[in-house]
Amino acid sequence: MDTTQDITKVDQLSKVIRFVEIEKDExxxxxxxxxxxxxxxxxxxxxxxxxxxTSDILNALDALQLDLKKCRGQGYDGASVMSGIYSGVQRRIKDIEPNAAYIHCAAHNLNLVINDAVQQVEVVQVYAGTFYEGGVTALEMIRRPRKGCSFYYDKS
Known part of the structure; x- marks a missing residue:
């Protein structure tokens, strides 16, 4: 779970669940x-x-008919509203389900490292600015093959 601003500057909360699926034979x-x-x-x-x-999380789990009592972990960024040990989201979830251990999100850490690294590379900054400020959506640009790129191939 993490928040991010969309292009209209509206905060959006993204929610992902990770779970174990038990495979069974015939x-x-x-x-x-x-x-x-x-x-x-x-x-x-x-x-x-x-x-x-916290209420948003509980409502989402309820809508999916997922039992919080089966939750064994929760991962968020390090913002105090999420990770706070006294009244953050992780504490509130842990108060309901003590077995839901909080772990700082590794993907968020990686994203922070990458963002810091690319801030030092001017060509990446120019590319990102051009790419995201253009009229074409990022996904559309990625899907189009480009001549001169190593992944471009001629279908004829």
């Missing part, structure tokens, strides 16, 4: 496990208080 006997991850969706955030964000 006799319904366990044969293995798979770790799965599913994007739940975005929610517009008007109030970034821990109480409201």
């Amino acid at each position: 006799n319904n006997q366990p044969t293995g496990i798979k770790i799965r991850e599913s994007f739940i969706g975005f929610t517009q955030v008007l109030d970034q208080s821990a109480a409201v964000l």
Whole structure:
């Protein structure tokens, strides 16, 4: 779970769940496990208080008929509203389900490192500014093959 601003400067809360799927054979006997991850969706955030964000999580889990009592972990960025040990989201969830251990999100750490690294590379800054401020959506640009790029191939 993390918030980000969209192009209109509206904060959007993204929610992802990770879960264990137990694989079973034709006799319904366990044969293995798979770790799965599913994007739940975005929610517009008007109030970034821990109480409201916690409520949003609980409502999303309830809508999916997921039992918080089965939750064994929660991961957020290091913002105090999320990670606060006394009244942050992680504490509020842990008060409901003590087995839901909080872990600082590794993907968020990686994103921070990459952002810091590319701030020192002028060509990356120019590219990102041109790419994201152009009239074409980023996804559309990525999907188009480009001549001269190593991944371009001629289909004829």
